[in-house]
Amino acid sequence: MKYIFGVDIGGTTIKIGLFNEELEVISKTSIPTNVSDSGKYIASEITKKLETILEVNNVQNSEVIGVGLGIPGPVKNNFVEQCPNIKWNNLDVKEQFKKCLPNHYIIESGNDANVAALGELSVMGNEYSDIVLITLGTGVGGGVIIDGEIHEGNSGFGGEIGHIPLDEEYKFKCGCGNIGCIETVASANGLVRITNYHKDNDTRTILKDVTAKSIFEAAKDNDEFALEMVKRYTKKLVKLIATLSVVLDPCAYIIGGGVSQAGNILLEHIKNEYKENISFTKLKETKFYIAKLGNDAGIYGAAKLIKNKTR
Amino acid sequence: MKYIFGVDIGGTTIKIGLFNEELEVISKTSIPTNVSDSGKYIASEITKKLETILEVNNVQNSEVIGVGLGIPGPVKNNFVEQCPNIKWNNLDVKEQFKKCLPNHYIIESGNDANVAALGELSVMGNEYSDIVLITLGTGVGGGVIIDGEIHEGNSGFGGEIGHIPLDEEYKFKCGCGNIGCIETVASANGLVRITNYHKDNDTRTILKDVTAKSIFEAAKDNDEFALEMVKRYTKKLVKLIATLSVVLDPCAYIIGGGVSQAGNILLEHIKNEYKENISFTKLKETKFYIAKLGNDAGIYGAAKLIKNKTR
Numbered sequence: 001m002k003y004i005f006g007v008d009i010g011g012t013t014i015k016i017g018l019f020n021e022e023l024e025v026i027s028k029t030s031i032p033t034n035v036s037d038s039g040k041y042i043a044s045e046i047t048k049k050l051e052t053i054l055e056v057n058n059v060q061n062s063e064v065i066g067v068g069l070g071i072p073g074p075v076k077n078n079f080v081e082q083c084p085n086i087k088w089n090n091l092d093v094k095e096q097f098k099k100c101l102p103n104h105y106i107i108e109s110g111n112d113a114n115v116a117a118l119g120e121l122s123v124m125g126n127e128y129s130d131i132v133l134i135t136l137g138t139g140v141g142g143g144v145i146i147d148g149e150i151h152e153g154n155s156g157f158g159g160e161i162g163h164i165p166l167d168e169e170y171k172f173k174c175g176c177g178n179i180g181c182i183e184t185v186a187s188a189n190g191l192v193r194i195t196n197y198h199k200d201n202d203t204r205t206i207l208k209d210v211t212a213k214s215i216f217e218a219a220k221d222n223d224e225f226a227l228e229m230v231k232r233y234t235k236k237l238v239k240l241i242a243t244l245s246v247v248l249d250p251c252a253y254i255i256g257g258g259v260s261q262a263g264n265i266l267l268e269h270i271k272n273e274y275k276e277n278i279s280f281t282k283l284k285e286t287k288f289y290i291a292k293l294g295n296d297a298g299i300y301g302a303a304k305l306i307k308n309k310t311r
Numbered sequence: 312m313k314y315i316f317g318v319d320i321g322g323t324t325i326k327i328g329l330f331n332e333e334l335e336v337i338s339k340t341s342i343p344t345n346v347s348d349s350g351k352y353i354a355s356e357i358t359k360k361l362e363t364i365l366e367v368n369n370v371q372n373s374e375v376i377g378v379g380l381g382i383p384g385p386v387k388n389n390f391v392e393q394c395p396n397i398k399w400n401n402l403d404v405k406e407q408f409k410k411c412l413p414n415h416y417i418i419e420s421g422n423d424a425n426v427a428a429l430g431e432l433s434v435m436g437n438e439y440s441d442i443v444l445i446t447l448g449t450g451v452g453g454g455v456i457i458d459g460e461i462h463e464g465n466s467g468f469g470g471e472i473g474h475i476p477l478d479e480e481y482k483f484k485c486g487c488g489n490i491g492c493i494e495t496v497a498s499a500n501g502l503v504r505i506t507n508y509h510k511d512n513d514t515r516t517i518l519k520d521v522t523a524k525s526i527f528e529a530a531k532d533n534d535e536f537a538l539e540m541v542k543r544y545t546k547k548l549v550k551l552i553a554t555l556s557v558v559l560d561p562c563a564y565i566i567g568g569g570v571s572q573a574g575n576i577l578l579e580h581i582k583n584e585y586k587e588n589i590s591f592t593k594l595k596e597t598k599f600y601i602a603k604l605g606n607d608a609g610i611y612g613a614a615k616l617i618k619n620k621t622r
Binding site: 074081130142144146151152153154155156157158159160161162163164165166167168169174176177178239242243244245246247248249250251277279280282283285286 | 385392441453455457462463464465466467468469470471472473474475476477478479480485487488489550553554555556557558559560561562588590591593594596597
């Protein structure tokens with residue numbers, strides 16, 4: 001038997017999965033992220049944990065193909081210039097892990113959003129090779145997969161779709177410093193911002209605490225104001241999707257992140273708004289799915305990074 | 312010696328170039344496009360012309376590697392579903408040309424904007440492999456090159472960047488039926504539209520007939536109103552570029568089409584506005600160039616399609 005490790009490094013937690021060659025998960029675990037001293041202990045602490053996992057699962061080192069790594073910042077050819085979340089600067093990820101891991105391990109890394117997209121791809125049918133994962137959480141993250149591989153871009157900023165300047169209506173300020181980035185309106189926080197913006201001038205509302213979840217729940221109960229907010233929100237989100245369709249033209253979009261828990265009501269709003277707004281008939285055929293893997297997308301995708309290397 | 316044909320099929324004219332293996336042009340010519348009977352004579356008329364070119368240049372059929380073709384509509388894996396400009400419908404381009412051309416010819420086709428991008432790439436240094444060609448003419452065309460190859464997308468709409476819904480300010484109607492597509496403001500026509508929009512409320516203007524050319528010329532002469540229009544125009548164009556940077560993150564943008572004849576004044580405005588507006592330091596390093604090949608980009612790119620196949 002052959003095995004692959006998928007590791008998803010986050011700012012507070014590192015998730016680790018042991019997979020077989022069919023990318024079925026054998027064991028899942030996590031350790032806290034130690035960011036002290038510029039994150040220099042991260043590689044060795046992961047290595048220690050991997051050894052324990054092998055022991056517990058009765059797997060020999062020689063049976064392991066390699067370790068895939070998702071990293072919470074831009075990655076280009078396994079190089080991280082700046083990753084504030086885990087305090088890495090100008091770090092060659094492959095070199096760093098080679099120092100700790102057995103020689104025969106294949107090591108590959110990628111940006112966590114891109115790696116998550118690869119994870120979602122790994123549980124889709126073989127007919128899909130060009131997809132975009134759109135993660136609707138605090139911000140809007142993106143992972144672009146072309147021909148089954150991550151599109152990193154020239155400097156690792158491929159798929160940083162949250163910062164497309166698509167809003168000129170609300171003009172909210174983005175964390176990046178700009179005004180009108182799509183994530184200011186199309187993230188979970190964006191839905192809350194839009195709702196708060198309209199709430200005070202509206203007498204209909206029954207919403208008490210405004211969260212993405214409460215808005216979608218009220219919308220499901222046919223609350224008129226909440227439904228209008230969901231519509232306004234979806235309009236913004238579909239602007240982003242329409243943009244990606246005329247640049248990348250993927251075969252499918254996978255919607256992930258907290259907002260995606262709204263499920264079918266979100267998906268139906270997106271599909272309807274998209275069909276209405278995209279003017280090219282052929283593009284109306286693009287598929288939409290809710291992400292399947294949730295927080296595990298990272299470890300699946302990290303393992304897939306290694307599997308792709310063995311094709 | 313080995314030779315390649317590059318053919319750029321337009322709605323009224325078909326441009327044909329004979330190239331050597333180093334993609335140096337040996338001879339250039341053109342024939343009118345015969346769109347009668349659903350464009351069924353196009354392949355045979357091109358073939359006839361190619362035979363004449365070989366004869367005139369004393370090249371043997373056996374010395375020809377193949378024929379690359381640029382087509383004025385979406386192309387996916389050499390299949391054209393709809394191309395109103397030359398009346399093609401559901402046409403397998405490779406099959407169509409195989410019927411006319413010698414058996415050993417490699418045949419490859421692509422959308423003309425994408426093929427033009429490949430052409431511009433072919434005259435750039437080897438350090439470039441990910442570029443976007445932005446063509447500023449009647450509309451805004453785009454050609455996306457990733458890893459030295461055209462990105463067609465799932466249904467041939469990759470790089471249809473003119474239809475990104477980036478304008479909420481002027482709300483001009485686009486030819487596609489939508490409101491606010493970036494080409495309504497960032498094309499040559501867009502510059503004219505923006506200028507006409509502001510002209511009547513401005514007493515400064517010295518512009519008589521408003522064309523993209525006259526506006527840029529007045530701006531070069533430091534006409535205050537024209538300069539303001541160029542700034543407003545560049546702001547829109549840079550919104551498009553900033554969008555592409557956080558999706559594709561190419562190493563360079565090539566600016567082509569009629570507006571690009573403004574040259575340095577355009578390039579400087581773009582570079583300044585881009586540096587001011589892009590919040591990620593690493594992305595500020597992206598390069599900008601004016602297209603070099605003009606109307607010949609199509610035949611160069613078509614020839615490069617074949618050269619890529621022989622790598």
